[in-house]
Amino acid sequence: MTVNPSGWRPTTPANEQGEAQTVTGNRALMLEEPLIFEIGSTEQTGVDFAELPKGASKLGGLERSRPIGLPGLSEPEMVRHYTRLSRQNYAIDLGLFPLGSCTMKHNPRLNEKVARLPGFADVHPLQPQETVQGALEVINQLAFWLLDLTGMHGVAMSPKAGAHGELCGLLCIRAALEARGDKRQVVLVPESAHGTNPATAAFAGYAVENIPATAAGRVDLEALKARLGPDVAAVMITNPNTCGLFEPEMKAISDAVHAVGAFVYCDGANFNAIVGKVRPGDLGIDAMHINLHKTFSTPHGGGGPGSGPVVLSEALAPYGPLPYAAKYPDGIFRIVEEETAADEHRGGFGRMVAFHGQMGMFTRALTYILSHGADGLKQVAEDSVLNANYILRSLEDVLDAPFGKSGPCMHEAIFSDKGFADGLSTIDLAKALIDEGFHPMTMYFPLVVHGAMLIEPTETESKASLDQFIAAVRSIAQRAKAGDQSLKAAPVHAPRRRLDETLAARKPVLTYRDGEVAAAAE
Amino acid sequence: MLRVVGATNIDELFKDVPAEARLQGPIHGLPPHASELAVERHMTALSRRNMVAGDVPFFLGCGAYRHHIPASVDHIIQRGEFLTSYTPYQPEIAQGTLQMMFEFQTQVARLFGCEVANASMYDGSTAMWEAISMAHRITRRKKSVISSGVHPHYVRVAETMAKFTEDALATALPDLTAEADTERLIGKIDGETSAVVVQYPDILGRITDLTPIAEAAHAAGALLIAVVTEPVALGLIKSPGEMGADIVVGEGQSIGVGLQFGGPYVGLFACREKHVRQMPGRLAGETVDAEGKRGFVLTLSTREQHIRREKATSNICTSSVLCALAFTAHLTLLGEKGLRQLAQLNHARAGAAAARLAAIPGVELVNDSFFNEFTVGLPVEARPAVHAMVEKGVLGGVSLGRLYPGVDALKNGLVVAVTETTTDEDIAALEAALKEVVQ
Numbered sequence: 001m002t003v004n005p006s007g008w009r010p011t012t013p014a015n016e017q018g019e020a021q022t023v024t025g026n027r028a029l030m031l032e033e034p035l036i037f038e039i040g041s042t043e044q045t046g047v048d049f050a051e052l053p054k055g056a057s058k059l060g061g062l063e064r065s066r067p068i069g070l071p072g073l074s075e076p077e078m079v080r081h082y083t084r085l086s087r088q089n090y091a092i093d094l095g096l097f098p099l100g101s102c103t104m105k106h107n108p109r110l111n112e113k114v115a116r117l118p119g120f121a122d123v124h125p126l127q128p129q130e131t132v133q134g135a136l137e138v139i140n141q142l143a144f145w146l147l148d149l150t151g152m153h154g155v156a157m158s159p160k161a162g163a164h165g166e167l168c169g170l171l172c173i174r175a176a177l178e179a180r181g182d183k184r185q186v187v188l189v190p191e192s193a194h195g196t197n198p199a200t201a202a203f204a205g206y207a208v209e210n211i212p213a214t215a216a217g218r219v220d221l222e223a224l225k226a227r228l229g230p231d232v233a234a235v236m237i238t239n240p241n242t243c244g245l246f247e248p249e250m251k252a253i254s255d256a257v258h259a260v261g262a263f264v265y266c267d268g269a270n271f272n273a274i275v276g277k278v279r280p281g282d283l284g285i286d287a288m289h290i291n292l293h294k295t296f297s298t299p300h301g302g303g304g305p306g307s308g309p310v311v312l313s314e315a316l317a318p319y320g321p322l323p324y325a326a327k328y329p330d331g332i333f334r335i336v337e338e339e340t341a342a343d344e345h346r347g348g349f350g351r352m353v354a355f356h357g358q359m360g361m362f363t364r365a366l367t368y369i370l371s372h373g374a375d376g377l378k379q380v381a382e383d384s385v386l387n388a389n390y391i392l393r394s395l396e397d398v399l400d401a402p403f404g405k406s407g408p409c410m411h412e413a414i415f416s417d418k419g420f421a422d423g424l425s426t427i428d429l430a431k432a433l434i435d436e437g438f439h440p441m442t443m444y445f446p447l448v449v450h451g452a453m454l455i456e457p458t459e460t461e462s463k464a465s466l467d468q469f470i471a472a473v474r475s476i477a478q479r480a481k482a483g484d485q486s487l488k489a490a491p492v493h494a495p496r497r498r499l500d501e502t503l504a505a506r507k508p509v510l511t512y513r514d515g516e517v518a519a520a521a522e
Numbered sequence: 523m524l525r526v527v528g529a530t531n532i533d534e535l536f537k538d539v540p541a542e543a544r545l546q547g548p549i550h551g552l553p554p555h556a557s558e559l560a561v562e563r564h565m566t567a568l569s570r571r572n573m574v575a576g577d578v579p580f581f582l583g584c585g586a587y588r589h590h591i592p593a594s595v596d597h598i599i600q601r602g603e604f605l606t607s608y609t610p611y612q613p614e615i616a617q618g619t620l621q622m623m624f625e626f627q628t629q630v631a632r633l634f635g636c637e638v639a640n641a642s643m644y645d646g647s648t649a650m651w652e653a654i655s656m657a658h659r660i661t662r663r664k665k666s667v668i669s670s671g672v673h674p675h676y677v678r679v680a681e682t683m684a685k686f687t688e689d690a691l692a693t694a695l696p697d698l699t700a701e702a703d704t705e706r707l708i709g710k711i712d713g714e715t716s717a718v719v720v721q722y723p724d725i726l727g728r729i730t731d732l733t734p735i736a737e738a739a740h741a742a743g744a745l746l747i748a749v750v751t752e753p754v755a756l757g758l759i760k761s762p763g764e765m766g767a768d769i770v771v772g773e774g775q776s777i778g779v780g781l782q783f784g785g786p787y788v789g790l791f792a793c794r795e796k797h798v799r800q801m802p803g804r805l806a807g808e809t810v811d812a813e814g815k816r817g818f819v820l821t822l823s824t825r826e827q828h829i830r831r832e833k834a835t836s837n838i839c840t841s842s843v844l845c846a847l848a849f850t851a852h853l854t855l856l857g858e859k860g861l862r863q864l865a866q867l868n869h870a871r872a873g874a875a876a877a878r879l880a881a882i883p884g885v886e887l888v889n890d891s892f893f894n895e896f897t898v899g900l901p902v903e904a905r906p907a908v909h910a911m912v913e914k915g916v917l918g919g920v921s922l923g924r925l926y927p928g929v930d931a932l933k934n935g936l937v938v939a940v941t942e943t944t945t946d947e948d949i950a951a952l953e954a955a956l957k958e959v960v961q
Contacts, residue, residue, distance in 0.1 A: 072857015
């Protein structure tokens with residue numbers, strides 16, 4: 001093993017600040033960490049098995065003969081490896097995480113404690129139903145809350161994430177259309193939609209067409225109406241939309257869509273702005289997924305697991321997927337799956353996952369909901385909208401706010417890099433924020449705003465925290481307008497400088513093999 | 523703050539919401555917030571209405587396995603820097619997650635005997651459908667042959683999706699026989715076949731050599747997809763990649779992730795390097811930073827929905843990174859030596875249990891081969907037998923009647939899983955309970 005596993009070479013010049021490099025590549029608490037393949041050994045294990053009985057092998061003659069190549073570490077080495085890696089991550093626990101449309105709010109630790117209760121964590125999905133009544137009741141209670149909060153008629157709990165929920169919603173729509181012998185082929189998606197919307201529609205077998213936005217950042221109702229017709233199966237709307245604005249004509253949109261026999265799908269990614277304040281069911285929406293990992297505080301975990309239950313209108317509820325939990329008149333909870341579907345859920349479009357969905361997320365989300373209650377959830381929406389507007393008004397004099405004039409925003413505020421000096425753009429401001437100790441905002445999304453910066457502070461940030469963030473953004477924005485080209489080097493204080501993504505894509509190194517990347521970089 | 527935003531009250535910020543859609547007070551009929559103590563009490567009471575696997579003799583498998591999870595694994599996944607971070611779109615401050623993904627990808631690829639693996643899928647069942655869909659893109663054919671040994675819920679998921687994509691799936695029910703019917707499977711492969719899908723070990727616990735199936739698939743220009751629901755088995759038996767599988771998918775729950783009533787779990791997905799641009803899901807790749815230091819980034823994202831929109835390889839956005847962290851941390855703690863020992867222990871305990879159960883009059887062991895899970899044929903219907911065993915405080919396995927309702931030929935089958943967590947006393951309790959219920 002080399003002393004310096006980071007790949008840093010002595011020929012690398014000292015950085016602009018003239019900091020001396022160390023022999024190890026470490027910088028005090030900023031510690032370099034090699035790969036497990038460089039520090040572990042296939043003969044090392046951190047697990048002690050007391051007894052190793054030898055029995056006759058019944059492996060059908062398929063015993064492994066070749067080594068696998070899996071390195072092991074002792075327990076102290078393993079804990080240290082991952083602890084060191086963890087310290088190279090930004091996280092909500094460390095500071096404000098203003099990613100637009102991602103709702104990076106505090107993750108209460110009671111959720112984690114509850115999810116780990118043996119009665120939830122140590123229960124098998126195929127246990128006889130009389131032994132899992134508590135688990136089914138959790139699903140049922142959460143479903144009850146989601147229905148009341150959205151004003152809808154049915155809910156499919158099994159989708160594993162937001163995009164999976166979108167798929168579920170579109171498959172319900174397709175099943176409902178097919179049930180009436182209707183073979184519509186087109187799904188309309190606004191230009192500002194999340195990329196998952198068109199991808200999901202295509203995955204569900206539909207042709208995708210864009211509908212334009214108005215200058216005020218809303219769906220162009222007239223353009224939509226002009227395109228609606230008997231070939232349109234559904235319109236996928238995000239409301240509040242990805243520009244952080246509520247669609248004031250949502251009801252008119254829904255009515256127009258329903259008038260041609262199509263359905264309205266709503267991307268619920270931005271539900272945090274309206275939870276407890278507005279019920280999507282009152283706006284004519286037929287299906288909407290709810291990201292439990294956004295609005296209901298289950299942890300993002302570095303990119304999942306998520307959970308995406310889908311609430312359904314009266315028209316779509318009969319077509320939801322299997323399995324689901326239902327409470328019977330005798331007070332017993334039962335799972336409706338293929339066996340009982342013929343009697344109880346004839347229109348269901350089928351099964352989306354092996355078991356019952358993200359139970360570990362249901363317990364966390366229900367814990368969060370009970371902790372907040374109807375009053376607290378309403379305050380969640382109000383405070384998240386207040387915080388976003390505070391950011392909008394505190395930055396609009398230094399950053400271009402394309403929709404700032406049209407009134408208040410919802411839970412996220414959108415800006416652009418218009419007015420930055422030549423050569424500087426959104427990414428430079430974002431990377432400079434890293435040096436200031438903040439996670440950047442969502443960059444270059446939505447696509448309808450050139451050089452977009454989408455900031456969602458969430459309700460769990462205090463005014464003091466927002467003020468620190470605002471001061472940092474103001475300072476960087478002023479440097480960007482003044483043409484401070486040093487921003488292009490940012491970040492300089494992070495564990496890594498800007499990474500070469502072109503190299504990574506041109507010659508992909510996706511698994512560990514000795515020396516490969518070093519050769520590619522030469 | 524209201525003064526800065528120019529509003530006199532919060533409701534003015536909601537002025538875009540039509541008045542008739544705006545709720546005035548908290549939603550009627552829902553309770554107000556509750557204290558931490560009260561919520562914990564409520565949730566704990568609900569949790570006590572479940573029978574806890576660890577409290578009783580426990581023998582359930584069929585796609586979810588109860589293994590011991592070392593305390594250090596759960597500690598690592600509760601580190602806030604992992605737990606409360608986002609998808610690593612800003613690689614300079616997400617090297618922890620990205621390096622861990624890269625290590626995970628390498629471990630999965632090696633375990634499955636493949637060249638590359640992605641950073642995880644939702645679960646095994648969705649990974650299997652994504653593999654079928656990938657094979658269709660590669661071969662430009664739309665017919666898959668699915669072995670009778672594939673988990674019926676996985677098959678159902680594929681059937682649901684195939685209905686909408688107009689793919690053809692040839693499926694079959696398993697027989698309660700010692701060997702899977704490989705010849706019949708091979709007989710269904712033709713020039714239209716895009717993929718052959720085989721579970722290894724299969725739903726009844728049987729272990730079948732995939733080599734002849736791979737040869738037959740390749741001869742017809744089709745791909746072989748192998749599905750692994752119990753990856754611990756690969757500590758002892760040959761990897762599917764070694765036997766010619768082109769895509770290997772699996773459920774990673776049994777390494778590091780608890781039972782959790784079915785989720786969240788972690789889908790594993792590996793394939794040949796030449797097919798990587800058709801692979802769904804996130805990928806971490808190695809690169810260098812502006813100073814020449816090694817670092818990792820999300821890569822080949824031109825396959826993904828946020829770039830390609832309707833032309834993406836999949837609509838998948840979230841993966842299952844925290845569960846992948848549990849998997850990789852547990853596998854790192856085990857190492858190859860520990861994984862082999864764990865697998866040996868599972869196999870030996872399963873062998874002991876199979877011998878005891880097969881000695882019960884009227885009970886027959888179906889399998890000639892198995893890893894830690896096997897099927898027994900009972901002289902009575904297995905589903906009521908499972909319920910009767912619950913009355914005796916034993917969670918005695920998964921009845922095939924639960925998995926294949928209405929199939930008479932399978933209704934007496936009971937699938938029994940035995941792991942390192944199973945004690946001699948547990949096996950004795952199952953033996954005694956089964957003896958009574960089959961009489």
